[in-house]
Amino acid sequence: MDFRLTAEQTAFQSEVTDFIARGLPTGWDAGHASLEDRLAVERDVMKRLAAKRWLALPWPEQYGGLGASPMQQMLFNEQMAYHGVPGTVNMGVAWVGPVVMLYGTDAQKEQYLSRIADGTDLWCTLYSEPVAGSDLAAMQTRAVRDGDDYVINGQKVWTTFGHYADWGWLAARTDPNAPKHKGISTFAIKMDTPGITVRPLTNMAGTHEFNEIFFEDVRIPAANLVGEENRGWYNVAVGLDFERSSIGATSNARRMVDDLVAHLRTVNGRTSDAVRHRMAEHAIGVQLLRNMAYYIASQQEKTGIAPTRESQMAKLFGAEMQQRIAATAVQVFGMEGQAAQAGSQALDYHYALLRSVANTIEGGTSEIQRSVIATRGLGLPRE
């Protein structure tokens, strides 16, 4: 396997690192206490990325992107995640836009795409429900056709960015009598539509990232149905077609290891065997995962499809590795993390450990990933 980059890829990588060094708003990495401050920075970064057509990098040029290849996307995501640049996790770009491009009407393309690509509209994803997470097709939120409208009733949960998104990407049941995968449709829903209540959920790290969303007789135009009625399950699956190397998790983990190594070198002579051994394991894990990410992107580049087994492996391994690295970091800093001031490295690791619990849940739990690797990847029979 040859991981050498082409001259074009190396030039792009330099352009990205140069942008991070020079093109971002002042104070983007300062750590912002209030949501408003963080949002303002994130929106500013998004606008700057959009000006370079990097916000929707993989999208075709006609819709505001650069038609980037999976390898180019991965190189971009790698640098952005390593440096912790905000505003690059964008559900509008990742799955709303691609579905609209494939199945949307001309009016929908006109209305939604350019405002996603230029950073004007933020979208949230309204899939999970209290009774439908791993078994997503069990969703119960109803969308009932009534004249020129659909009327939505039900509840969603874990809606990341639901408290400031402009639009929601909603999956709801349109045919309760059909087999569960065949009675779901997807809709664009304006988050300030009357009847929507957004209730904050605070995660165990003390951050408000996600929400519960309640729909009570929410009326939306039938024109907001995206794609065919009752074919929504397939629209949900389209989101999987994008860059799937897990390079973001890899880069976060690599950054944490690099920073920890730098810190431990300053306390030379005081690291225990246990810490040194664990750091060696983390360094191996990070390198391994990076190789996997490059392999997945290069396969996707060659064949147009991300290899499913390796993509699941990278997601699973990366999520669990982040937890292990964060646990080592907290151990290294000891009680300091709990008494630390905002902005300190010790507190960052404390936060990272608490937040990393979600890594093995979001985007598919580790149990589900293991099942898929074992059955679809290794061909092991079910009970």
Ligand SMILES: Cc1cc2nc3c(=O)[nH]c(=O)nc-3n(C[C@H](O)[C@H](O)[C@H](O)COP(=O)(O)OP(=O)(O)OC[C@H]3O[C@@H](n4cnc5c(N)ncnc54)[C@H](O)[C@@H]3O)c2cc1C
């Ligand atoms: C940080 C974060 C952000 C999220 N953001 C969003 C978002 O923006 N929009 C959205 O729609 N959703 C979001 N989610 C929801 C996420 O997709 C679900 O949490 C995830 O799919 C798991 O579903 P669940 O929480 O209902 O757990 P459940 O599916 O109820 O699972 C509970 C436990 O049972 C295990 N389990 C379930 N089924 C099986 C099985 N068949 N075999 C073995 N074990 C099983 C699971 O692994 C897990 O340990 C987010 C979640 C998190 C943590």
